[in-house]
Amino acid sequence: MPPRRSTRRRLLVMVLFLAQLLGIVSSLDALMSTRTAPGAVAWIVSLNTLPVVAVPAYWVFGRSKFQGYVIGRREDDNQLYRVLDDKMSLVTPFHVQPSPGGSQVRTMEQLAKMPMVGGNEVELLIDGDATFASILEGIRAAERYVLVQFYIVRDDELGRTLQQALIDKARQGLEVYFLYDEIGSYRLNGGYLAELSTAGVQVRRFHSTRGTGNRFQLNFRNHRKIVVTDGRFGWVGGLNVGDEYLGRDARVGAWRDTHLKMEGPATLCLQLSFVEDWHWATGEILTFNWQPVPAAGADIPILTLPSGPADRFETASLMVQHAIGSARERLWVSSPYFVPDEGVLAALKLAALRGVDVRVLIPERPDNILTYFAAYAFVAPLLEAGVQIHRYQEGFLHAKTMLIDRQASAVGTVNFDNRSFRLNFEVTSWVMDEGFADQMAAMFERDFARSRRMTGDEVADKPWWFRVASRAAYLGAPLL
Incomplete structure (x- = not known):
């Protein structure tokens, strides 16, 4: 040789x-x-x-565990906790326990390590035009500081509009902080960020590869979308910053999404999530305004629940399972990606079997082919148990919402998939109010009217190659 x-x-x-x-x-x-x-x-x-x-x-x-992230709400042996614990104690007088639903709230509070607080006003924002009109108006009205955090930010018309609003406030002398996910916003060019920095905006990436054990990871994402102004007003929900979220991308078409605006003490809980993320990115501890200001003429309870791969427990999955288990009359869910883990899948079946009106709203064709195939593997047993699966027809459905019985509503960033349950940093706001639940119900009803309901025959009649692809995607679901 x-x-x-x-x-x-x-x-x-x-x-x-x-x-x-x-x-x-x-x-x-x-x-x-x-x-x-x-x-x-x-x-x-x-x-x-x-x-x-x-x-x-x-x-x-x-990897499924994010190393090094300090959670000030939970880890009482760190500087961040010591600083923020005193500030957040100011919210204690607004702590409420709604009834009915008290036991459900107590469990959520244990998961969140944050209280449900009253004294709030809320506004349901449906789709991009309403959402960004509200956010931009709020930024322009800010008097002290602005906190902005998004998973995806585009350098397009909407992105430039947001950029200019932040630049204007920085030039007026306000403190402006801009945090973005380095993976979700990988296309965001340096010029966009430099213009913000030059104007005085504090710009940081979340830096998910920072820290021992995370250096080679691309799997962890900060999927949160948070805006806070002056510690009084906050926005959270499913929309990122890009023209497609306003339905301007012809390839995507109409974009169906949901956001939430809040005013009152609950905004400080949303602000705390931003402060923890900023601390990871920079090592800095932001103080800001921690004095609760109740909304005039409103007293709606809100619980903000951040979750992520640095948590001791699988917070997002446990949150969803507990919410499903607490439903007695109605459980309506909207998610663009529907690949539930075994615990959530079992909880959905049990809810339907005990007579709960369980409806799941998903896109007709999601933007991820693997989750599209995997969903069919989950659908058949759910349909057999009595769960209704509705596929949205008029564009791409991206809303992440839940409605439970007559009082509890959730708007946030959590999808019904392994990534949101275990790998992403997410945030969900729970609103305990019958009036707001009625608004959510009306929104769901409109979406159901624009959807088609799946049947067992539809799944059974798929060709053999489709069923094989579906099962293969199902086996890979824990990795999706």
Whole structure:
């Protein structure tokens, strides 16, 4: 055998041996750290059967625990907690326990490590035009400071409008802070950010690869969308910053989404989530205004629940399971990505079986082909249990909302999928108010009228290749 060929063969053997060794080591890490049993099995099998491909994929996409992030609400042995605990104690006089629903709220408070507070006014914002008109008006009316955080920010017409509003406030002498996710906003060019910085806006990326153990990770995203002005007004929901969110992208078409505006003490809980994220990105502790200002003539209870991969528990998944389990009459859900984990899937079935009106609203065609196929694997058993699945027809549905019985409503950033439940930093605001629930119900009814209801025959009549693709996507659901 020629020496050169023999050398190449020895080198190949060494590479394969090293890959197999790394696969074994990575398998142990997956065994101990992957949060779901199916996810651990999927990674262990792939790491040992195809380590050359699976090992780098695992260390880039496979981890489910975010290292180093300090949660001031939960970790009382850190400086952030000590600073913010005194500030947040000012909200205590506004702490409320609505009835009915008291036990449900107490559980949510334990998950959030934040109280449900009264003294608030809320406004339901349907679709992009209403949402950004409200946000931009709020920014322009700000007198002290502006906090802006989005997962995706585009350098397009809407992005430039937001940019100019922030620049104007910075030039007026206000403190303006702009936080974006480095992966979600990877297309955002340096010129856009430089213009903000030059005008005096404090600009930071969330920096999800920062910290030991996170350096090679691309799997963690800060999916939150938060705007706060002066500690009095806050906005949260499903909309990012880009022309497509206003329905201006012909390829996407009409965009159906939901946001929430709040005024009152609950805004400070939303602000706390921003402060924790800013602390991770910069090491700085922002103080701002922590004096609660109740809304005039309104006393609506709101609970803000941030969640993410730095939590001790799977906060988002537990939140959803608890909400489903608490439903007695009605459970209506809207999500653009519907790949529920086993716990949520079982909770949905049980709710339907005990007679709850369970309806799930999803897009006709989501923008992710894997979740599109995977959803069909979940749909059949849900339909058999009595869950109604509605597919939205008039454009792309992106709203992340829930309506439970006659009082509890949720608007936020959490999708019904593994990524939101375990890998993303998310935030959800729960509103306990019958009047607001009526508005949510009317919104859902309009969406149902623009949707078609799926049937069991529709799933059963799919061709064999579609069913195979659906099952394959189902098996990969823990990794989606």
